[in-house]
Amino acid sequence: MVIMGWLNIGSLVLGMVAWILPLLYLGREQENAKRWMTYSFLSFICCSTAILFQLMVQKFLVEIEDFSALMDITSSAVLASSVLLIVTILLNVFAWVKYTKTI
Numbered sequence: 001m002v003i004m005g006w007l008n009i010g011s012l013v014l015g016m017v018a019w020i021l022p023l024l025y026l027g028r029e030q031e032n033a034k035r036w037m038t039y040s041f042l043s044f045i046c047c048s049t050a051i052l053f054q055l056m057v058q059k060f061l062v063e064i065e066d067f068s069a070l071m072d073i074t075s076s077a078v079l080a081s082s083v084l085l086i087v088t089i090l091l092n093v094f095a096w097v098k099y100t101k102t103i
Helices: 002-026 033-063 067-102
Strands: none
Touching: 002 033, 002 067, 033 067
């Protein structure tokens, strides 16, 4: 059960990093153009890893046959993963728009 807690914490931290990286780019003046690609790439890596951690939590619950917990968290995990992905995409699109206006 300890592993499930760490996966949830890791998912939360990586999700926040996925949102912070494009915000860092958006908050700076006259940023180097190459940095946009780095921030965006790392943001999407953090987002996909956070979603992977949630899938690993669900796999763990299936392995220990805790189906009641699985039924309790599945809809919330899908909602949270969807929000994470949509907001990450939007923030990176805004960063891309800023990048295209500066070049």
